Amino acid sequence: MTDNLDDLRHEIDTVDNRILELIAARMDLSDRVTAAKAGKAAFRPGREAALMRRLASQQPDMSGVILLGIWRQILTASLSRQDTDLHFIVHTDVAPTAAWHMGSALQASYADSIADIAAQFAVKKARGDIPYALVPADNTPALAAWLYKDDAAYVIARTPLFDMGAVPPAYIIGPALPDASGDDITLIGVLNPDTGHMIKSEAGYHPDGVADHADDARILGIYAR
Ligand SMILES: C=C(O[C@@H]1C=C(C(=O)O)C=C[C@H]1O)C(=O)O
Known part of the structure; x- marks a missing residue:
């Protein structure tokens, strides 16, 4: 027998009311997290990745990409309450990614080269703001040369966490290395006399470096894969 449309819509309204109550409860918890962070960075991409992986593994029948899209809005709504000044310097090639990642909470300025982004990043830092950027x-x-020379610019995330065709992947650059997510990639910068600055990837969370790299190798970032 086919369900009655009005009855189904009534049930959907009831479910929406419950979701809304749960979102409000989550926002209250997020506000309390702000105080518990005691002035430390609000934005924690390692934690965000770990919780997304956990949710995706709990609902294997639901598309991880769809789940991620829903939760990005929840995460940015929560994060933008914790840090009302959160602002991104966005490379124009990944403007769609910034809009997807931060949704309606995005506050951004735009530049079309790594050099311009590095310059804006330095200005923000000098002003005492916490700088964040999105680059391809x-x-x-x-990118290797900027991160190698700047001791307060690191890759802290790669977004989207799960690949999706319509959203070009971007690195998020921030002022300090992220928390471990449990499954990370460390980016190491080397200065090759012939080819210049290069980025190498190592599996794992290695904030103190990797033993078999050259003395002049530098940690350029860590991201949840
Ligand atoms: C709530 C926190 O702060 C931010 C918001 C998160 C969330 O809403 O789940 C997760 C990580 C942070 O970017 C947290 O650190 O736990």
Whole structure:
């Protein structure tokens, strides 16, 4: 027998009311997290990745990509309450990614080269703001050179966490290494005399470096894969 449309809509309204109550309860907890962080960075991409992986594994029949899209709005709504000044310097090639990642909470300025992004990043830092940027997730010499020379700019996340065709992957750059997510990639910068600055990837969370790299190798970032 076919369900009655009005009855189904009534049940959907009831479910929506419950979701709304749970979101409000989650926001209250997030507000309490702000105080518990005692002035430390609000934005914790390692924690966000770990909780997304846990949720996706709990509902294997639901698309991880769909789940991630729903939770990105919840996470950014929560995060933008914790840090009302959160602002991103966005490379124009990944403007769609910034809009997808931060949704309606996005506050951004735009630049179309790594050099311009690095310059804006330095200005924000000098002003005492916490700088964040989004750049294409390509291991280019320009990105390698910036991160190698700047001791307060690191890759802290790669977004989207799960690949999706319509959203070009981006690295999020921040002022300090992220928390471990439980499954991470460490990016190591080396200065090759012939080819210049290069980025190498190592599996795992290695904030203190990797033993078999050259003395002049530097940690350029860590992200949840
Ligand atoms: C709530 C926290 O702060 C931020 C918001 C998160 C959330 O809403 O789940 C997760 C990580 C942080 O970016 C947290 O650190 O736990």
